[in-house]
Amino acid sequence: MVKPQLRISESTIHRLSIYYRALNRLERENYETISSKELAKREKLTPAQVRKDLSFFGSFGTRGLGYPVTELRDKIAEILGINRSWSVALVGVGNIGSALVSYKEFQKQGFRIRKIFDNDQRKIGSNHKGIIVSDADDIVTELRDSKIEIVVIAVPSLVAQMIVDDVVRAGIKAILNFAPINLKVPDDVYLRNENMAMELEYLSFSLCNDEAQL
Amino acid sequence: MVKPQLRISESTIHRLSIYYRALNRLERENYETISSKELAKREKLTPAQVRKDLSFFGSFGTRGLGYPVTELRDKIAEILGINRSWSVALVGVGNIGSALVSYKEFQKQGFRIRKIFDNDQRKIGSNHKGIIVSDADDIVTELRDSKIEIVVIAVPSLVAQMIVDDVVRAGIKAILNFAPINLKVPDDVYLRNENMAMELEYLSFSLCNDEAQL
């Protein structure tokens, strides 16, 4: 079903996420099928782009009709690997960490936070949405024997590399990092960075170069 | 100093953000100059990319020596428009909103949250880091006569379009949206989306397609 990989670009994967959400909305609006034209219009993309993105993984549409909404949504979920649930651990329950524990969108897509770590004695042992915060010093041992597949890092930049080293040592292969720093990980570990200030900086740049841009 | 714009790509701007942070660290480590080679190595980029990115805006380096750390940092701050402070309003003090109010990285780069809105009666009037939460119904009037330049939207998807319409009506030209939905804004308004689930989905995809990728 899912075609042999011929190196899918990052942009394509990100657009799949977008299509996934759009299709969920369409389903709620009782659409049965959707054309690449309309889907593109809704998400400010081009029809050709929608079709090409999907064609990397198979042919899911019907000529003359478009794509079946629910079926395509499920297909994309399968491609992205969100047709299942993932066990996630969170390191750091400061501002951002706490927000993530309650972030509905994670849960909705099957990302379940099952362990929380912090190095602040006042937080260790406390309860966040039913999870007892563990000591960050125990990361390696606690993760090694767990079923955790993805670790989210929401600690200050200064300690982030230390934490990530532990996480790698525990055998974790996928890390989402919120610290605004470039972490070093071995080649076989997937690392993604989420830096919320960067988008604000982009806005700042846009405002400063206004008339030139549009 | 800053060259005539010849359409700078999004990736280049994002890398400028990265250089900016790297240079700050280098300054703290007492580097006086840095070569494109070393800077690239630190941030897992290529030297040519560093040089080309910078060359769009001028020539800041010295052949044989490299780039002066502090001077280049300041130059990039000027290009990105973060050598000043920006007045920001936040709409929605739920999980994410509250985290953003205390998010140090925003303040550090000159993004100052000066107004907060919410539509929850229990939150209106409450105090977040010295700011009294206003009624979201008053967004248009409150923003119109304010000095707010950027609005951050951290409300549920269902109400996000309504809020953004008000924000646009108030004359705001730059919006950072955390709701996982594609908002519609006029062409002259800059809109950026921050979707934290998307990066997790990317990790999920990577794990599912592991052996094929690396």
Add this chain to the structure above:
DNA sequence: CTGCGGTTGTGAAACGTTTCACAACAAATA
């Protein structure tokens, strides 16, 4: 069964970004 309007899937063209490769130059050394 034929023809028509609509839409997909995809090779090829167009476009954009990254990498290469080297002339130009700075500093240091002799």
Add this chain to the structure above:
DNA sequence: TATTTGTTGTGAAACGTTTCACAACCGCAG
């Protein structure tokens, strides 16, 4: 001054992504 080492700035090549354009096909109407 001449030579060597090191690094920038940049045009051009290589590469990657997006857009174009159209054959193939679906459903429907006559």
